[in-house]
Amino acid sequence: MALIVQKFGGSSVGDADKIKHVAKRVIETQKAGNQVVVVVSAMGDTTDELMDLANQVTDNPSPRELDMLLTAGERISMALLALAINAAGAQSRSFTGSQAGIVTDSKHGNARIAEVTPDRIREALDEGDIAIVAGFQGFNRETRDITTLGRGGSDTTAVALAAALNADVCEIYSDVDGVYTADPRQIPAARKLDYIDVESMLELAAAGAKILHIRAVEFARRHNVDLRVRSTFSTDPGTRVISGNRGENMEESVVSGVATDKSQTKIIVVGIPDLPGKAAELFNIVAEAGANIDMIVQNTATGVDVDDKVSDISFTLPKGDSAKVVAALEANQAKIGYRELEVDHEIGKISVVGAGMRTHSGVSATLFNALAKAGINIEMISTSEIRISVVTDITEADDAARAIHTAFGLDSEIEAVVYAGTGR
């Protein structure tokens, strides 16, 4: 008998009919001879609606109470799913994060899972029940307070439970039937992958692909969890994310996929004195402002005066972090000694990811040729061992992604199937 963890996102449990549909699927999985643990997110837009209520009460919500509020969302969806399963003749019981033994640190709003003690889940499974678990939430043992894991945290709940229960497989359900070579909403010729190695999946998640939450993928890699991405609305086997040894006999593809991210801002710090320690000074200030930097590029140029060498440093960061970083940099202009700041919100980042890049040469050449042929200007370039990212003007990002997708031979002849709903 296999133990299967299934995670259903907010769009999969968006209303009573969808909840009944999920109930049916879950019962079928159990009837096929499996023990089943189901992790659910809050219904549809519930989390946003609760957040709106909090914002009506205060601009600056206390983190402990905000977590108490938001965790009501999964409580509602998990109880409804358990009701639907019981009504359909199977047995199920729902458990909050705390009841399921999801122990976290005390960082409200973005807690990390420290330990999983799923005794009650095991009990329920042993008694033949389907266990329904609230995603996104846990509790801190010292303070005995409820915590949340941050956006997308339900994926992490599912993978962590799968690891703790030594589950045979962890299935992440959404309205797309697997991991694609690109976002099929944007590039209809995108091809579904049957397999992807976990490192490439990590890079894709980091590069802005919305299909899996990056912390969940990291967790799966670390604990060697067999992770699958499937659709709630089809029976397609989906995409298997191959971790650790499981990937040994799989031939690595050169390029697994293309991800596009339009949520970033580029800041160029123009005319920094080209002296040792200046970059460190700059990024200390950025870090103190509390921003997550993504790409960094430095060009050293000759200044107006021949002896006066200066650099330009460009970096990208989430749009939402840009205002506080600009304010911090402006406050320290004299100290750093730069000439001016240029801020560009209208950028797109396109990343090409593939574990095979380690051993195959010519990947960058293919990429740059494709963009040159399409007449697209590259503003920044950054690379990792298995990823190349370029920044373009936001209006050219989709064209760039399509050109790259084609150049690497990823196009499918069949158009991708995208189901109703908005994702996770």
Added chain:
Amino acid sequence: MALIVQKFGGSSVGDADKIKHVAKRVIETQKAGNQVVVVVSAMGDTTDELMDLANQVTDNPSPRELDMLLTAGERISMALLALAINAAGAQSRSFTGSQAGIVTDSKHGNARIAEVTPDRIREALDEGDIAIVAGFQGFNRETRDITTLGRGGSDTTAVALAAALNADVCEIYSDVDGVYTADPRQIPAARKLDYIDVESMLELAAAGAKILHIRAVEFARRHNVDLRVRSTFSTDPGTRVISGNRGENMEESVVSGVATDKSQTKIIVVGIPDLPGKAAELFNIVAEAGANIDMIVQNTATGVDVDDKVSDISFTLPKGDSAKVVAALEANQAKIGYRELEVDHEIGKISVVGAGMRTHSGVSATLFNALAKAGINIEMISTSEIRISVVTDITEADDAARAIHTAFGLDSEIEAVVYAGTGR
């Protein structure tokens, strides 16, 4: 320093602005030098909305899961109230029923409080925090499951916490500024009572007055809790419910109030053989059908045949229970041997309550004279030590209540103030 428990009902926390208003009141109570514990119900119609969702999923919800679902309501309101209090500069922390130590039996949907272990509440108070507690909910220690206390259960949570914490006073807030001699929405001449003895309050609650939940009043009497009924929207001191010794030096009024209940159905079982054990047989069947009987009246009459003595037995019960009781009685007609059933949904019950009835005579005479003068026909009569109830046609119930209210000299010259909202 006094310890005050304040309970705010659903209409008092119905939206963000009302929650901010409650936050202000609570903070003022603390600033006046008190420790404050606040018990809240779910916002406005949240509980009904959650119930609707459950009904969309199944006609027959499993009780454990329904409790898990409904308890999300108070979680939302308590977190929002804590957010509002913290935003206004005071310190507060919210606690679920389980975190507040509300231990119950395992009867989902209508659990009884078995024990209260408010260690975390005491801790929070000792640290200078305002403690916010979810009403209506608790947990069962054996099964470690979440339970609910039934409709109106938040009043009981407040009184039970007040008893366990040895609070100086327990204030129940709604949109009416106290206990009135009748429902001021129905009888504008109703007068607010400064005091009422707990026995009369119990009888009024049992007779259909909506102001306090009967289990909360019982709890207050048993544990000698100083209970007050006040309005969220005024500073009126409200009505003090005098328990046990506290009432010793208070002169008992003959009549405290008049309550009207239009939610009942009358069933007349016509032509039951007048034999020993027949009433027991009848009410066993009614009890097995799961109905709560209120008034019972039996008349023995002479049958068609002079030797064939038969009885008519009339009883009242909640409208919602009548269908199942009628079905059970019809299925057992041959066994009981009655001739026919008459069912009347169009009745009103008017009750007059007063601890002084014990020592004052003439109360029934005043009552019956008042109704006779108003030309109102009485269908049933039933009495307790401190209560007289009569049943009339539903169309005459309001007139009957007004006539009785006037006859006992309860009318005020000032019209009662009723605030916006629908009660609790």
